[in-house]
Each structure stands twice: as C-alpha cells, then as structure tokens.
Amino acid sequence: MPTHLGRPEHRATIKVVTSHSLHILVTGTTRGIGAAVLDELKRHGARVIGHGTKGDGADQLAADLLKPLAAETLWQRALDRLGGRIDVLVNNAGIYEPVSIGESAGVWGERWQRTLQVNLQAAADLCRLAVGHFRSRAGGGRIVNVASRAAYRGDSPEHWHYAASKAGLIGVTKSIARGFAAEGIFAFAVTPGFTMTGMAEDYLSSRGGDKLLAEIPLGRVASPEEVANVVAYLALSAPPSMTGAVLDINGASYVR
Numbered sequence: 317m318p319t320h321l322g323r324p325e326h327r328a329t330i331k332v333v334t335s336h337s338l339h340i341l342v343t344g345t346t347r348g349i350g351a352a353v354l355d356e357l358k359r360h361g362a363r364v365i366g367h368g369t370k371g372d373g374a375d376q377l378a379a380d381l382l383k384p385l386a387a388e389t390l391w392q393r394a395l396d397r398l399g400g401r402i403d404v405l406v407n408n409a410g411i412y413e414p415v416s417i418g419e420s421a422g423v424w425g426e427r428w429q430r431t432l433q434v435n436l437q438a439a440a441d442l443c444r445l446a447v448g449h450f451r452s453r454a455g456g457g458r459i460v461n462v463a464s465r466a467a468y469r470g471d472s473p474e475h476w477h478y479a480a481s482k483a484g485l486i487g488v489t490k491s492i493a494r495g496f497a498a499e500g501i502f503a504f505a506v507t508p509g510f511t512m513t514g515m516a517e518d519y520l521s522s523r524g525g526d527k528l529l530a531e532i533p534l535g536r537v538a539s540p541e542e543v544a545n546v547v548a549y550l551a552l553s554a555p556p557s558m559t560g561a562v563l564d565i566n567g568a569s570y571v572r
C-alpha cells in the first residue's frame with residue numbers, strides 16, 4: 317500500500333510520496349483539464365486509466381455518463397484494467413450546457429437532468445464505488461472531485477443547474493471526508509474559475525472575453541496545467557489532515 321494514502325497508523329509517513337505504484341482512474345481525460353491531469357499524474361509515475369464518452373484505448377475507457385449505469389460499468393472495467401486495485405479516483409468529467417428560464421418546462425427539466433446526471437450523480441456513483449472498494453481492501457484511498465468556482469459564487473442566469481451540480485459535488489466531497497477519514501479514505505475538491513479549455517473559450521467568446529478578464533485580478537484565466545498541478549497534489553501528496561479541503565484556482569476572481 318502506498319505509504320501516504322493509508323490508514324491512520326501510517327499517517328506519520330506522509331512525506332514519503334511514492335506515486336509509482338498508484339493506480340488512478342480519471343474521468344473526462346480526452347481534452348481540457350482532464351487531459352492535463354492525466355499527463356501530470358503519469359509524469360509522477362502513476363498508472364492511470366483515462367476516460368471519455370467514446371473509444372476504448374490502451375489506457376482509456378469509454379462510458380457515456382449520461383447513462384444511469386455507466387459509472388458502475390466504468391468502475392468495474394477500470395478495476396479489471398488495473399489488476400483489481402484503484403488507489404485514487406479523480407472525478408473530472410463535466411458538462412456546461414445553458415438553459416434559460418424562458419425555455420419550456422420540458423426542455424428546462426431535461427437540461428437540469430443532463431447536467432445533474434453527469435456532473436453530480438455519475439460522480440457520486442463513482443465515489444460510492446471507490447469508497448466501497450477502499451473499505452473492502454482496508455487500505456484507504458483518495459478521491460479528488462473537480463467542482464467549480466460556480467459552486468460558491470453562482471453562475472450565469474443560464475447556468476443555475478451547473479452551479480447547483482458543483483455545489484452538490486462539494487457536499488458529497490465533504491460528507492465522504494467526514495464519514496471515512498478514520499478509515500484512511502480522504503476526499504478533496506478543486507474549484508477552478510475560468511480555465512482555458514474549449515469549454516472556457518466558448519464561454520468567454522459568448523460573453524465578451526475582455527470584460528470577463530477584467531474581473532480576474534490575475535489578468536488571465538487559469539491554464540489546465542495549473543489545475544492539473546493542484547489535482548495531482550491532492551491525489552498524491554496532500555497531508556491527510558487536509559481531507560475535506562476545497563482548493564480555489566481562480567486568479568482571485570472570487571476570494572472567499
């Protein structure tokens with residue numbers, strides 16, 4: 317068992333970080349933040365299985381998380397690929413789809429369902445499976461959930477559901493941290509602000525990029541590599557006493 321992950325009696329050895337033997341599942345690694353997280357974790361020597369909606373590969377599994385049982389299948393397949401052991405789960409896959417209050421009730425409800433399913437329900441399903449696995453092997457483990465600044469600050473008038481999904485994910489993270497810390501199971505979340513991926517580019521261009529940038533004291537949006545750096549820290553070496561922490565990455569655009 318990796319020394320820095322484990323049970324309470326092993327916590328004094330936190331400074332010894334040996335990520336070489338870690339087995340990690342990261343969702344949503346085909347592009348953007350997830351791709352950067354995958355690279356960063358591999359750079360540290362971890363054995364990582366990535367994921368996207370389509371296309372299995374040597375180190376990637378396909379699963380459309382809009383489908384109710386997809387998380388269960390993804391977890392089992394990842395476990396098989398990783399020889400029956402997963403040490404860290406990173407829930408990164410997410411969607412950012414607008415819906416306005418002027419839409420019909422049917423469209424409104426359908427868009428809420430999609431966003432909550434991918435950003436919250438599927439992530440929670442994977443957390444459930446991860447916690448169950450960590451407990452069954454009695455070796456502890458870590459979860460890093462990629463939430464958003466929107467969870468605390470709120471989002472645009474077309475993105476209530478997105479903000480709600482990310483706030484929900486933080487509630488899940490903190491509940492796991494509080495419920496299972498004594499078993500060596502640690503949970504963290506990151507809350508990026510605008511991050512220059514395809515998703516952010518669309519948003520910035522649709523809302524007048526310069527005005528939005530002016531609201532970020534740092535003067536620029538975050539890079540996927542910056543977010544990946546923080547995720548890797550939480551996944552690999554953050555001290556157990558940090559469990560339940562939510563780390564902001566937003567250029568001081570929202571200081572809480």
Ligand SMILES: NC(=O)c1ccc[n+]([C@@H]2O[C@H](COP(=O)([O-])OP(=O)(O)OC[C@H]3O[C@@H](n4cnc5c(N)ncnc54)[C@H](OP(=O)(O)O)[C@@H]3O)[C@@H](O)[C@H]2O)c1
Pocket residue numbers: 343344345346347348349350367368369370379380381382408409410411412434462463464465507508509510511512513514515516
């Ligand atoms: N970029 C930002 O400004 C920003 C800010 C705050 C938080 N975040 C959060 O950071 C995470 C990554 O964002 P990003 O900007 O890197 O996103 P992105 O570039 O749009 O990539 C999203 C990833 O999620 C996967 N995904 C989307 N729908 C899925 C589904 N139904 N089933 C399974 N996988 C699905 C995509 O897979 P496919 O390629 O197969 O579709 C892709 O790998 C998200 O949780 C997002 O909410 C982003």
